[in-house]
Amino acid sequence: MDFFSKKKLSILNWEKDLSTFSKSANINLHNCNIHINSARTFFTNDMPVPSGYFESEYETSDKEIYQKYEVEITPREYDFSAIDIKIDRNNLFATLILKEGLFIDSSEVYKMQFIDYVLAKLVEQNVILHNSKFLKATLVHILNDFGDLCVLTSTLNYEILRSKASYKQRGLLNLLEEAWVKKNNADSIDNALYAANEGEEVAIFFKDDEIINGRNLKGEFMNMQAIASRETTKETKEKEGAIYANPPSIDENIDKEETDRKIIYKAKSKGLVDFQDGLKVISIATFETVSNKTGSILGGLEKGIEVDVECSDNSKDAIQNGAIIEADVVNITGNVGENALIRSNNLNIKGQTHQSSTIYANEAFINIHKGTLYAKTEANVEYLELGRIFTQDANILQLNGGKVVAKRVVVSRLRNNCNIYFSESIHLKLIDGVENKLEFNIMANIDEKPHFLGLLAKDTLLKEHVKSRVNYCKVLITKAKKLRPVIETLKPLIAKSKAEASPLDPEVKKMLQYYAALLKQVHLQKDTAIKLQDERIQNANLASSIEGELLNASITTESSWRDNNEILLHRHFPTEVKSSILLEDSDMLDIELDKDYQILKVSPE
Structure with a gap:
């Protein structure tokens, strides 16, 4: 952490002016917090925009504008390098990306510097700031959702800005698809079935193009009709001509409300909406197979959807290559294929999972698991063969060559080449193999891991801050010591000035003020340290x-x-320490740690 007094700066060209400041002040901008005190907006003739301009004229006017910023530059206390801002190619919306490994603190200083960093990143990409109050509230809401301090264990995306300018082309808009794409920051998936609640709007048919011209995030006036024409590919046009040129047919579970401009479609009952041949709701979600051809099942995790897949053909996978299922309850009879993805609360697989498959669940039961399973509370697996499990409670009938990360683990039969990481207990009913590694590791508690990582990150941060302030204090003390003899020689002049009530020489006064400021800063840095x-x-x-x-x-x-x-211990605090013991053929032995974190062999009573 670098220390320097607060700097105030007027900025017109963000990148250029900050670069000039950095060179002249010899300050690394990566160590600076840049707080925008104000952003003033001007027309290109250098006339300021009138009061209320953004509320009245901004979206309808095509006059070019630019902004000037008054900023305060102070030392930055946190590392925000794991934060990024992505703006789409038309500059219509901005996505905040919080990458894996980002340290999030609950302090007010963190919140302020987080907001400052995001706003500075937006301005760096020429975004016009005109509703900062709303944006700041959005960012505070994002941070408050994390609660206490933590380190992110996965990347998160948030849409934080969206232009009012938009275009909706004539034809059918799949609202469920639009919401899923936005939430997951992903591309749309062909042929997908989307979950809908009773009464939920699922689609809109626009009778004509719905165009809203206006400014993009950079303040450029956008002709959205031109953009719509440019971005509609021939393939999309053909698809719309074949499927969406006219209002689609609907089944008895779809309701519609029609106006002069559009038709709104709603689900009359909870289920999966099929958009491929008209609009229909599948109320009983039972399938022979799920594939990209039949349609992935999306958005059903939070909507209480239950999906049953029963594949009677042993030559096929029940969940085929690249298919996705998102549902509250998923029951599968058959195999889960290559690159399949399942998200559920309760999962039951009577079959085996491919090694490239990925599964998320609260509770899961799997016959034969070879892929990757993230079970929030409990994983029950009959045969784990080279697969990976991350959960709180793992119950495994036979473990062979796999990896388990859990708070508590029960294994009925332990075979060969397995890695088990645990934080509370392992119970082994039969040890029938070699080359296994069992590790005591608090990080195996997946619920506690983000918070514990946050504590480690904060310890490193505080250590660096204390060290920086102590070193800065030493520099200040050295400067004060060098000035002390000079101050001593000035004491007679000071005494004479007081006695005669005469003003001090300006240079003497300046010297005394500088010395007093040094001493004050020494005490401040010492108290802060x-x-x-x-x-x-x-x-x-x-x-x-x-x-x-x-x-x-x-x-x-x-x-x-x-x-x-092998039995291992991996400690992370106060320093990283690893230790291990190698077991030989022996009678039954339990393994514990003593108060000094030494691995002990204990004979069971």
Whole structure:
């Protein structure tokens, strides 16, 4: 962390003016927090826009505008390099990207600097700021959703700005698809079935093009008709001509409301909406197979949709290559194929999963698992063969060559070349293999991991801040010591000035003010360093308490051990430490940790 006094700057050309400032002040902008105090808007003739311009004329006027900024530059306390802003090619909407590994703190300073960073990134991409109050509220809401401090374990996307300019072409707009694409920051998927609640709007048929001209995020006036014409490919036109040129037919489970300009379609009952041959609602979601051809099933996780897939043909996968299922309850009889993706709350697979498949669930039961499973609460697997499980509670009948990361693990039969990471307990009923690694690791508690990573990140941050302030304090003290002899020689002049009530020489006065400012800054930095050190101690106590849960962790068995099975301990705080023991053929032994985190062999009673 660099230290320098607050700098105020007027900026017209953001990149150029900041670069000039950085060079002249010898300050690295990567270490700077840039707070925008104000953004003033002008027409290109340098006349300021009138009061109320953005509420009245902005969206309908095509006059070119630009902005000038008054900023304050101060030392940045946090690393925001894992934050990015993506703007679409027409500059109509902006997406905030929070990447895996970003440290999020709950402090007010973090929130302020987070907002400053995002606004600066937007201005860097020439976005016109005119509703900063709303944008700041949006960013605060995003941060508040995280609650306490944490480190992100996956990348998250948020749409934070959208222009009023838009275009809707004549034809059918799939509202469910539009919402899914926006939520997942993904491309649309051909032939997909979308979940809908009773009474939910599922589509709109526009009788004519619906064009709203206006400004994009960069303040450029957009002719949306021209953009619509340019971006409609021949393939899209052919598709619309064949399917969407006229209002689609509907089944008895679709209702419609018609106006002069459009027709709104609503689901009369909960189910999956099929858009391929008219609009119809599938109320009972039972399928022979799910594929990209029959249509992935999307958006059903939060809408209570239950999906049953029963494949009677053993030569086919029940969930085929690249297919996606998102549903509250998923029951599959058959195999899950290559690159398949399943998101559910309750999952039951009577079959096997391909090694490239990915599954998310709250609770899951799988016969034979070879892919990757993220189960929020519990995973029950009969045979884990080279697959991966991340969960709180893992119950496995036979484990062979797989990886398990869980708080608690029960294995009925442990075969060969398995890796188990746990934070509370492992119970092994039969040890029937070698080359297995069982590791005590608090990170195996997937619920606690983001918060624990946050504590580690904050410890590193506080350590650096304390060190920086102590070093800065030393620099200030050195400067003060060099000035002290000069101040001593000035004391007679100061005394004489007081006695005679005469003004001090301006240079002498300036010297005294500088010396007083140095001493004041020394005390300020010292007090701040002490406060930060106290905060670090509290943070360290929390981290130690969480990792201390490992002292109650254990490995218990109902079987004797085989040769070449390794027990490991991986500690992360206060420093990273790894230790291990190698087990030989032996009678039944339980494994625990003593108060000094040494691995102990314990004979069961």
